[in-house]
Amino acid sequence: MIFVTTGTQAPFNRLVKVMDALAAELGGEEVIVQASGVNFETKNIKLVGFIHPLEYSRIINEARLIISHAGMGSIVSALTKGKPIIVIPRKAELGEHRDNHQVDSARKMEALGYVPVAYDEVQLKSKIIKMLLQDEVPEEASIGEYASSTLVNSIRGFMLSS
Numbered sequence: 001m002i003f004v005t006t007g008t009q010a011p012f013n014r015l016v017k018v019m020d021a022l023a024a025e026l027g028g029e030e031v032i033v034q035a036s037g038v039n040f041e042t043k044n045i046k047l048v049g050f051i052h053p054l055e056y057s058r059i060i061n062e063a064r065l066i067i068s069h070a071g072m073g074s075i076v077s078a079l080t081k082g083k084p085i086i087v088i089p090r091k092a093e094l095g096e097h098r099d100n101h102q103v104d105s106a107r108k109m110e111a112l113g114y115v116p117v118a119y120d121e122v123q124l125k126s127k128i129i130k131m132l133l134q135d136e137v138p139e140e141a142s143i144g145e146y147a148s149s150t151l152v153n154s155i156r157g158f159m160l161s162s
Helices: 013-025 051-063 072-080 102-111 123-132 150-162
Strands: 001-003 029-034 046-048 065-068 086-087
Touching: 001 013, 001 051, 001 072, 013 029, 013 123, 065 072, 065 123, 072 086, 086 102, 086 123
Parallel strands: 001 029, 001 065, 029 046, 065 086
Antiparallel strands: none
16 A cells, blocks of 8 residues: 655645556555545545544555655654655645745755655656565665664753853
């Protein structure tokens, strides 16, 4: 099962449309899309609005691939569970968000090696197919549930030096 999460703040119709079209090509793979404000009919995906946090966690656990907007909560949820994720940021110039902070966040997470990012629909399709053909999650695609002692000590040192 592929789980697509768009967040709950605003519609992300570009992602919903591409996933609805792509789902028809995936040989029966179930595609669950969490999205709000969708104002068109979908044919090939299971579209849901708000998902309770416990249900959200269960779906992520069961998914073999996560497709997400560049919301940090969604990214961290996938990475802490060691799930493969592809990020597609919302773009301000397409009216998907008020600014391009999602593009900036996605670029940074990609540069750090945490997530592959698709900046358009063609890249997304290519990355999904590649990811589905992999048998295991790359090691860098997971993070601990809690902050590392290195991070905690760095923050502590910064706070004490101020």
